[in-house]
Structures are given as C-alpha cells and as structure tokens.
Amino acid sequence: MKPILTFYICLVLLCTSSCRKFLDVVPDNVATIDNAFTMRAEAEKYLFTCYSYLPFASDISSNPAIAAGDEFWMVRPYSTGESPWQIALGYQNANNVYLSQWSAYFRALRDCNIFLDNIHKVVDMRQPEKDRWIAEVKFLKAYYHWILLRQYGPIPVIRYNLPISSTAEQTKIPREPVDTVINYIAALLDTAAAGLPEIIADRSTELGRMTKPIAMSIKARILVTAASPLFNGNSDYSGFKNIDGTPFFNATYDATKWKTAADACKAAIDECASVGMLLYTFGQLGVTLSETLTRQMSIRNSTCEQWNPEIIWNNPNSGSYEIQRQAMPRLDPARIGNESVLGSLAPTMKIAEQFYTDKGLPITEDKTFDYAGRLKLRTATKAEGELIQEGYTTAAMHFNREPRFYADLGFDGSIWMMQKKTFHIESKAGQWQTRKNIYDNNTTGYFAKKLVNWKNEILEGQSVYIESYAWPEMRLADLYLLYAEALNEDGGPQPEAFKYIDKVRERAGIPGVQTAWTTYAKQPGKFQTKEGFRQIIQQERLIELAMEGSRFWDLRRWKKSMEELNKPVTGWDVDQSDPAFYYRVRTLYRQTFQTRNYFWPLDNWDLLNNPKLVQNFGW
Structure with missing residues (x-):
C-alpha cells in the first residue's frame, strides 16, 4: 500500500486489540476518554479509530456482496471463510447469523459520537482543522448507519450516546422506519459535505480521507436506493411494524423520491467535474498498445489503478491482495506449481452471458448474434488473435462480444495481457490453468480478470508479485x-x-x-x-x-x-479435456431466495437483550 493513511491505519490496526479497552466507554474510565482529547496527537488517534470501522470491502470472507450472491462460485473446501458461502447456499438463520455486522457498527457509531462529543476539548488545534475532522466523522457516522440500513432495513438511529447514568430501560432503543433513517443519513451527509475539502491536498499522507465529492456521491447512491422498489412502496413489508404499531416501510409509492435522487446525482456529478474527475482512459507513458488492447486497459485499470481520475472513493481499509490471489490463475505454465495464486474465485455462467455483443446489445437481443448456437464450438482465426488464441477451439459465445467481456473475464482460449508478458488461458482438464489440488479449483471455467492488477508479475523461484490497490468503493x-x-x-x-x-x-x-x-x-x-x-x-x-x-x-x-x-448457478464442465464435453453447461447449485432474505435477521440474543427490537420480516 502506498502512503494512503499508511501510518495511521497501521497504528489503528495495531492498537485495535491492545487499546480497545482504552477506548471503551464504561464508568471506570471516563477520565481516560477525557485524556484522549487533551492533545491533537491523541485526538488524531481517535479520529482514525473512527475510520478503522470502514468495511474490508475486498475481503471475500466478510463482504457478502462478493461471495454471498450469484456472481462468483467456489466449492468446498473453500480457501476463504465459510460464512458468505453459507448465505449463498441458503443457510442463513437467526440462531447463528452469518456475516452479522449489527454489534460492530453500533460500536462504530458509539466511537463516532464520543469523538464528536469531545473534539472541542483539544487545546492545540485550530478551529478549521477541528471543523474538518468533525465533518469526516459525521460522514463516517452517516455511512455506518447506511451500512446497517442496507443490511437490516429499519434500525435504531444513534443520534448521540446515552449518558453513563442511563438506566437499563433507557438503553433499549427501538428501530425506526426506513424513511426516517434515510432522511437522517441524508441530512448528516449534507452537514458533512459542507465541512469537507473538495480534494486531498496532501496526497502523500491523506489519500483515503473523506472529501466533499465522496459525501455527495454516497448521498446520491443512498437516495437512489431509497427511491428503488425495495424501499419505495414495498407492499411485501406492509405488515412489518414496530412494537407500537408504526409501519417500518411506507407501502405507498412516492414518485418524488426519484426527482430528489436525480437532483442529488447531478449535484454530485457537477462537484466531481469541478475537481477534475473524469472516466479513466489508458495512456501510460512508454507503453504503446493496439486500439483493442488500449480499450481493454482503459476498462481494467478504471478499477485496478488506484487514485485514477475516475475513482471517487478508494477505501484505504481494504486492500486487494487477497482477492487478487483468489482471482488470478497460474498464468505461467513454466511456474505452474506456484501456490501464491489460485484462480478459484470463479464468475458464474450468468455473468459471462450478461455481457453485451460487440454491437452493444444483450446476446438475446442482437439480431446479428447466433444466440441459439452460442454453445457450439468455433475455432479462432488470426484476425481474432488479440482476443482469443489463433487456432484455438472454444465456445461460439466467446466470439463477437463487447470489449468489457474480454477485459473482465478470462476463459479457456482467451488472452491475458499483463504489463510484462501476455499469457494464454487453457483450462480444460490437464491444461495449464486446470485444477492442481483440492483447493485450486476454478469451478465455472471463468476467471475474474477485472480484479487482477496488470502490474502483477510472475517471478523466478515460483513466486508472484501482487500489486495491491485500495478497493474502489465508488x-x-x-x-x-x-x-x-x-x-x-x-x-x-x-x-x-x-x-x-x-x-x-x-x-x-x-x-x-x-x-x-x-x-x-x-x-x-x-x-x-x-x-x-x-x-x-x-x-x-x-x-x-x-x-x-x-x-x-x-x-x-x-x-x-x-x-x-x-x-441455477452454472458453469462449464471443467473436469473434461475434450472440447465437446468441456463445453457443456453444468449446474453447480440451485439457490433458494425468499422474501425474508432481502434483509438479514437480527440475532436472537440481541432480541432477548433488547425487547424493543422487532425481528425482521420472515425470520
């Protein structure tokens, strides 16, 4: 990781276990909290404690958005944690909630409120710097509420910390309707945006800290979500109410929410434009590529080149080393025994099929594309050599696809360009990128090229250099x-x-x-x-x-x-060596999704501890 908060994040990570008691609010350490805000240096540690709760969004084991849905598939024994796969397999339950974040983010909100309650006490800081830090923590406070809302729906709003003298009954806070929560988050983001810098001036130490474009863009995303069918006029949850009978969801559709969301999006776009943000295009000095490969690198590096002009927010808490290790196959046949990369994070067939044709249309809609014949075999010609190996036989659906298909996916017969060398993917049984041991098992026949930095390098001695990048949150x-x-x-x-x-x-x-x-x-x-x-x-x-x-x-x-x-989750029959058998669609799993799965259950222990909480619909 480059200097993106490196010192401070390392400090927070090192202190998380040893210093957590120092930061906890319990009656016998009130004086310790006061000490944390006597000087700027100590207050800064607390600021980055607030940052430390940002999610590890690139972590396959903890981010449900990567591995708990239908975009990727892996098989046991997983080389990552089990929890996301238990959700993907349909085993979520209220007795053992997989990937629960309820307690963690309420701790985060508590620490944000402690910071906001005490930052005024610091004596060796100028007010403009205090104002910026306050804006950053208000953003984080809004964002942590958003993470909880997105995952659980209606939540308690933690506007302030309760005093230590509060009774047990006063600490039992009920959930609030989703519109109330969203309005609170949006207002807090407005307040935060007003105090945040438009750009990071000190890029050597402060990249990753919050800016006005980040706050405005995240607000836009939240308001689009609020206007979307799950939260806007969702009659499925019309009977889902608080203990006092207040509905959590407004079952009446409100069209004006889309106008509010559109205005927020345009304001964020204008703000991003004012500071020079634009869609990334590849143009590295000293590198000359064909138009086809330049296009691919514009697509790939829009994600993998950190701090490029398209990135609104890179999450400094979330490096990409491990997800790249899971996504990248063993590219070099001369070093096939390397254990550093696995290629086991496999995009599913539905992801391969969702990409457009080269005419910019779905494969089912393009009248020039033979959808019915997409599973037939076809051999690549010399003219197709930058996309598929000349003379190689693969599925017809791999031809005449849009540039993002070739930039984002590796597949049997595809070309995989890295900065120092170009490789061929051959993944049928017995070939270079096939299964090598029980853990190294790409189960669909597709590889997530999009997530792999093109600067990674296969070194001598069976080792691999992986250049990590901060995960692009937006x-x-x-x-x-x-x-x-x-x-x-x-x-x-x-x-x-x-x-x-x-x-x-x-x-x-x-x-x-x-x-x-x-x-x-x-x-x-x-x-x-x-x-x-x-x-x-x-x-x-x-x-x-x-x-x-x-x-x-x-x-x-x-x-x-x-x-x-x-x-059904499907892929190619990857254990076959003959193309005629390899290119048969194989069902890997039949998922089951019910209405209740739109939101996580609350843990039964949380319900027992706080009788004012209502369990989510269907759980």
Whole structure:
C-alpha cells in the first residue's frame, strides 16, 4: 500500500486489540476518554479509530456482496471463510447469523459520537482543522448507519450516546422506519459535505480521507436506493411494524423520491467535474498498445489503478491482495506449481452471458448474434488473435462480444495481457490453468480478470508479485449510471439520461443506446419506453460494475433477487479435456431466495437483550 493513511491505519490496526479497552466507554474510565482529547496527537488517534470501522470491502470472507450472491462460485473446501458461502447456499438463520455486522457498527457509531462529543476539548488545534475532522466523522457516522440500513432495513438511529447514568430501560432503543433513517443519513451527509475539502491536498499522507465529492456521491447512491422498489412502496413489508404499531416501510409509492435522487446525482456529478474527475482512459507513458488492447486497459485499470481520475472513493481499509490471489490463475505454465495464486474465485455462467455483443446489445437481443448456437464450438482465426488464441477451439459465445467481456473475464482460449508478458488461458482438464489440488479449483471455467492488477508479475523461484490497490468503493461510472436511472424513473427516457449512459458505453467501446438498438436490435424501439430503458440501464450497471460488489445490492434494491437468485448457478464442465464435453453447461447449485432474505435477521440474543427490537420480516 502506498502512503494512503499508511501510518495511521497501521497504528489503528495495531492498537485495535491492545487499546480497545482504552477506548471503551464504561464508568471506570471516563477520565481516560477525557485524556484522549487533551492533545491533537491523541485526538488524531481517535479520529482514525473512527475510520478503522470502514468495511474490508475486498475481503471475500466478510463482504457478502462478493461471495454471498450469484456472481462468483467456489466449492468446498473453500480457501476463504465459510460464512458468505453459507448465505449463498441458503443457510442463513437467526440462531447463528452469518456475516452479522449489527454489534460492530453500533460500536462504530458509539466511537463516532464520543469523538464528536469531545473534539472541542483539544487545546492545540485550530478551529478549521477541528471543523474538518468533525465533518469526516459525521460522514463516517452517516455511512455506518447506511451500512446497517442496507443490511437490516429499519434500525435504531444513534443520534448521540446515552449518558453513563442511563438506566437499563433507557438503553433499549427501538428501530425506526426506513424513511426516517434515510432522511437522517441524508441530512448528516449534507452537514458533512459542507465541512469537507473538495480534494486531498496532501496526497502523500491523506489519500483515503473523506472529501466533499465522496459525501455527495454516497448521498446520491443512498437516495437512489431509497427511491428503488425495495424501499419505495414495498407492499411485501406492509405488515412489518414496530412494537407500537408504526409501519417500518411506507407501502405507498412516492414518485418524488426519484426527482430528489436525480437532483442529488447531478449535484454530485457537477462537484466531481469541478475537481477534475473524469472516466479513466489508458495512456501510460512508454507503453504503446493496439486500439483493442488500449480499450481493454482503459476498462481494467478504471478499477485496478488506484487514485485514477475516475475513482471517487478508494477505501484505504481494504486492500486487494487477497482477492487478487483468489482471482488470478497460474498464468505461467513454466511456474505452474506456484501456490501464491489460485484462480478459484470463479464468475458464474450468468455473468459471462450478461455481457453485451460487440454491437452493444444483450446476446438475446442482437439480431446479428447466433444466440441459439452460442454453445457450439468455433475455432479462432488470426484476425481474432488479440482476443482469443489463433487456432484455438472454444465456445461460439466467446466470439463477437463487447470489449468489457474480454477485459473482465478470462476463459479457456482467451488472452491475458499483463504489463510484462501476455499469457494464454487453457483450462480444460490437464491444461495449464486446470485444477492442481483440492483447493485450486476454478469451478465455472471463468476467471475474474477485472480484479487482477496488470502490474502483477510472475517471478523466478515460483513466486508472484501482487500489486495491491485500495478497493474502489465508488467510481464515476457508477454515479453516471445512477443518474441515468433516476432520470428515467422520474420522467422516462430523455436526452440527459442517454447522455450519461452513453458516456460509459463510449469508454467501453460500444455504440450508444439509441444507435445500438435502432440498428441491430430485435426490438429496436425498446429504449423509447420507461420500462424498456429501465432494463437497459439495469443491465448496463450489472456489466459496468460487475465483480465490484454492486450486483448483490442492486438486485436487492430493484427487488430482482427473487428472480435472479433462484436461477441455477452454472458453469462449464471443467473436469473434461475434450472440447465437446468441456463445453457443456453444468449446474453447480440451485439457490433458494425468499422474501425474508432481502434483509438479514437480527440475532436472537440481541432480541432477548433488547425487547424493543422487532425481528425482521420472515425470520
């Protein structure tokens, strides 16, 4: 990791176990808390304690958005933690809640409130610096409420810490309706944004700290979620009420929420533009690539090149070393025994099929693409040699696909370019990237190239250098697509919405929506209706943000998880050596998703400890 808060994050991580008692609020250490805010140096430690709760978003074992859905699949024995896979397999339960974050983030909120209650006591700080720190912690406080809301739905709002003298009954706080929680978060983000810097001036030590563009963009994401079907007029939860009878969800659809969300998105876009953010395009000095490979590197590095001009927020708490190790196959046959990389994090067949054709259309919609014949075998020609090995036989569905397909995925017969060498992927049984031991098992036949930094290097002595990058919590492309979605939901297809989705498509190397559908689609007028354009925008998000942890939450807010996560998980028959047998679609698992799965259950112990809490619907 480059200097992105390196000293402070290391300090927090080192102190988390040994200093946690120092930071706890219990009656016998009130004086210790006071001591933590006597001087700037001590207060700064507390500031970064507040930062330390930011999620490890790239961690396969703890981020449900990576491995608890349908985007990736692995098989036992997993080389990562079991919890996300238990959720993916449908084994979530209230007696043993997998990937529960309830207690952790209420601790985070407590520490944020302690900071806000005490920062005024520091004597050796100027007020402008105090104001900035206060804004940062207000952002974190809002964000931690958001993490809880997204996962659990209605939650208690921790506006302030209760005094130590509070009775046991006073500490039992009920959950609040989702609209109340969202309004509180949005207002807190507004307050935070007003005090945050527009850019990080000291990039050597402060990259990763909060800025005004981050706060405004996260607010936009939250308000789009609030306007989406899961939270806006969701009749499935009409009977879900607090102990006093107050409904947690408003079952009446409110169209004005989309206008509010669109305005927030546009304000965030304008703020990002004012500080020079733009969609990333590859142009490294000293590197000359063909147009095809330059396009691929623009797509790949938009995620993997940290602090590039498209990144709104890189999470400094979340490096990518481990997820790259899981995503990257053993590329070099001369060093096939290397144990540093596994390639076991396997995108599923549905992810491969969701990418567009080279005309910028779904494979089911493009009249120039032979969808019925997609599973047939085809041999690559010399003209296709930058995408698929010349003379190699693979599935027809791997041909004539959009640049993001080749940039994001590795597959049997594909080309995998790294900074110092280009490799061929050959993953049928007995070939270079096939199973080598019980742990090294890519189970679908696809590899997550998108997550692998092109600067990684296969070294002598069977070792691999992996250049970690801070995980991108939000990119400008995400914000553009949120804006297009909100505009369409507010007023249907309109020029401004086409403008912003087409910015993303242009970088991806495909025609704009209107051109693609008018010229090549079986349903050429689909983009002209709100419903049709909605489907187009949703698929664009699923493609552009594939494998970044967006799909898991997008399917939920659209209320499409019931549809998608009840489809079988499939891949190629990877244990076969003959192409005719390898290229058969194999069912790996049949997931089961129910209405109750949209939100996590509360642990039964939490319900026993606080009778004012109501268990989530269906649990």
